[in-house]
Amino acid sequence: MPKVIIYLREQELSALHHLAQREYRVPKAQAALIIRTELEKLGLIEGTQPAATQQTEAWTTAPDSPLPAG
Helix, strand or coil: CCCCCCCHHHHHHHHHHHHHHHHHHHHHHHHHHHHHHHHHHCCCCCCCHHHHHHHHHHHHCCCCCCCCCC
């Protein structure tokens, strides 16, 4: 896997560590997730959203359609 070196200020590094700890990830994995998510938002890479998220978006984009039972 290719590597990228990212220089962060102390405040940014501390925030990354805090978020990683809160989401039960190591900081490197948290940074990779943040980068991947932003690239998906910008449409630069294809997203890999979980099915539940896609279903929720479908409901919010079609307000006149009935909600599924369950």
